[in-house]
Amino acid sequence: MTTQVQSYSRFRENLKTTKRILKGNPNLLLGVILVTFFVIVSLGAGILDKANDPKCEESSQIRKTNAIEKHGKDKYKEHYAVVDCSPAIYIKPFIRLNPPGYPENLKNVPPNATEDQIETMRAKERAETHISHWFGTDLMGRDVYSRTLHGGRLSLAVAATVSLLVMLTAALIGIPTGYFRRVDNIVMRFMDGLMAFPSFLLAIALVAILGPSFQNVVIALWITGIPGVVRIIRSLVLTLRESQYVEAARAIGAQPLRILFIHIFPQTIAPIVVAGTYIFANSILTEAGLSFLGTGIPPTTPSWGNQMGESRIYASISSWTIFFPGLMVALMVLAVNLVGDGLRDALDPKLRRRG
């Protein structure tokens, strides 16, 4: 009973602190809201996309019956196209590239039709199909909106995996490196060497050589992400090991492992988390860049990057196939950066910068 009361009061205390931090920092609040939105939308991509839209089925059915009425049972297939709302599967037998809001490319347009006539035909078609592709369709007739939702899933998965891995390994390398002088010189020379690479270039080279896949993208981003975080942790541990409480612990005979885990590690959590958010944001950007160049996530699964990469060839005639996924990348990175800045200010007042 008492423990329940205690844990409840602690929970309320935590809630209060969280509320105070969020109230004092509107940017952090905005970032948290945006990130939560993206996470919910990405996790719910299977429900929110057009594949499960009953209207999609319905409009397909209506179009089918209309086509049968018009052209008879034998010939209707030539005049009827399935409204493909599935995010990944390629069914389209012909090319369609439609801006947002347009239901389909028109079929059976007379060659001498005026713009107005085409427009009325489009309006009729739209009324008939009930469905509009909010973000338009891409070259293969796939719904960009559905693909963007699913792409978010993948981008977030890459970024989350990479940032977790980087935080863990950087802590494992950085803390002993800062504490033991002898290790320091060797490890830091190695990290300096890795830091010397422009990280994007190293990531491309790694993925190009390992082969493009989810796993290899994660490995490449992981390797390029480690040295920066190790350097941050190491410089922090260098100051911590000279601090009085660590000296006191050493004086009463604590083992190095105990000092590292119980006295030093908790002090490094806040900076590691802050660095982790920046790694998260950077991973989204880098993954998008890699997939855009065709060296990232293979095109069978949609990600924000490869969606844009596939639209490269016909980008000048369809801005929407690149605009929407890119907008998502920009908003997501912006949100994560806001969260990172806010966390930095809230968790560690010493690190506070006005930038």
Next chain:
Amino acid sequence: MILSYKYEYSILKEYILFVIILLNFFIEFELIFIGVNTLGRYLIQRLLAIIPVFMIVAITVFMLIHITPGDPALLMAGDEATPAQIDALRKDLGLDKPIHIQLVNYFKDISRGNLGHSIFNNHDVRGLIVQRLEPTLSIAFVAEGLAILIGIPLGIIAAWKSNTLYDRLIMIFAVGGFAIPSFWLGYNLIWLFAVKLSWFPAIGYNSFTDGIGPWIQSITLPCISIGTIGAALIVRMTRSSMLEILREDYIRTARAKGLAEFPVLIRHAFKNAGLPVITVIGLGIAGLVTGLVVTEAVFAIPGVGRLMVNGVARRDFPIIQGVVLATTVSYVLINLLIDLSYGYLDPKIRYK
């Protein structure tokens, strides 16, 4: 064969000894500082710190080819190669030798400036890079110049008018510019300025030997799309370091003695706040490289980035290795130059 093997092995031993001596120097550099002044000490320290970095960079680039799952020669030769072709390729790249000898050969090659040759068309990699340097360098310089010209004044204004609407707007630009993928910005610029307004060509590059006008027209959009990130970085750094300086006593004194706001900001504040900004410009070059690789693909510019992307698409490993090595070395050297100039510009380092 055996003789040459022994010979190579002795070279390897020499190399290892050399590295150990260098590292020792590096660790106990107090020895060589006897009778050297502080600036000299700073210079030597920075120069020595480069050596292990270069060694590790070279070893990492060398190892890139060996981390492939399976036989690298098989992977490079492609699916349709005959065993004889694969063997020839292996011999050509020296992959049939033991790995430490390959490493020694690699060190020998790169110290002579030999980056190998392309598997795809047998061209010399160094020649390919030099050939494509002009578009890349011109875009890099103009973009970085643009970033500095936009970033520093905006940062100064943001710090001067801190917590006003101007500050907010500039910070929105800075935070947003940091989040936008440069290729996405590039496509939006193409859509607006090339497709809708047709002010600039959508893709391609005109060499400045063909005339300054077409050259500027062809690099404007790529430079804007790359420069935005750099500008955002510089704005943030300038603002934060200016904010710190503007709180100093001597700024208050300068204002109190009746100086106009402009000289206070430029001559008193920015002269001191500018030093961290120089470092950020150096670090921003990594972002510039990212931007160049991606943006050259967007605007179809025949530069080094495009060479890299093509090499990746064809699995042309020597090209990938060569471009990565050359870019990294120049990145490190630029940052070294910036560090050295920093030692020169900052009196605290000069007279410590």
